[in-house]
Amino acid sequence: MALRNILKEGDERLRKKSRPVTDFNERLWTLLDDMYETMKDGGVGIAAPQVGVLRRAVVIDVGEGKHELVNPVIVEQSGDQCGGEGCLSIPGQYGLVHRPAQLRLKAQDRYGKPFELEAEGYFAVAVCHEVDHLDGILFIDKAERMLDPEEIVEE
Numbered sequence: 001m002a003l004r005n006i007l008k009e010g011d012e013r014l015r016k017k018s019r020p021v022t023d024f025n026e027r028l029w030t031l032l033d034d035m036y037e038t039m040k041d042g043g044v045g046i047a048a049p050q051v052g053v054l055r056r057a058v059v060i061d062v063g064e065g066k067h068e069l070v071n072p073v074i075v076e077q078s079g080d081q082c083g084g085e086g087c088l089s090i091p092g093q094y095g096l097v098h099r100p101a102q103l104r105l106k107a108q109d110r111y112g113k114p115f116e117l118e119a120e121g122y123f124a125v126a127v128c129h130e131v132d133h134l135d136g137i138l139f140i141d142k143a144e145r146m147l148d149p150e151e152i153v154e155e
Contacts, residue, residue: 001030001037004051009090015136018049018056021070024112028057032068032110035059043088045126047133050089058130062123069117072107072131081121084147085129085139094152095143099125 007014021028031048036059039046045060060067079101086094102120105127109115119127129139140146 001033003041004034004038006038006046006050006088007052009138009140011089013052013054014049014089014133014138016049016054017136018047018054018134021055021057021108024070024108024110028055028070029110031055032057032059032070036061036066036068039088044122045130046088047130049133049136056134058127058134060123060126060130062126064123067117068110069105069107069127069130070110070112072105072127072134074103074105074128074131075116076104077124078102081125082144083125084152085125085143086152087129087139090138090140093140094147094149095139096145096147097125097129097139097142098144099128103127105131 035046044062048055048057056071058069077100081101082098084094085097103124
């Protein structure tokens, strides 16, 4: 596993729509492993575009174990929650963002096997945030307002 460089806001690759993963092979497995290693030092999720790979793959760990989502699609969402969000690609900035309280998604694992997953609370926020990255959307695009550092409450 290797640490990858995280693209920062302003890099045009962060604004591009990612292509589906079609090859489930060692190259994908290395990407997912590297993404996890890169993310775990300061984040709870990372999407492939954040490390310069325009493929639909994300890794999330909100403290409940690692989730690898390849070609994720949110198929159902309900409720509303609003909270502070930050991003590894926009260090030091946080915004107040509305997200669904619960969701259901379809995805594939690193081997291409399809599965469904339900998420709620903080995990649902992380899923939405990372899926947005796959469509070239950053949290600052959805923020109701940006937050001052003293408004940030750590989870």
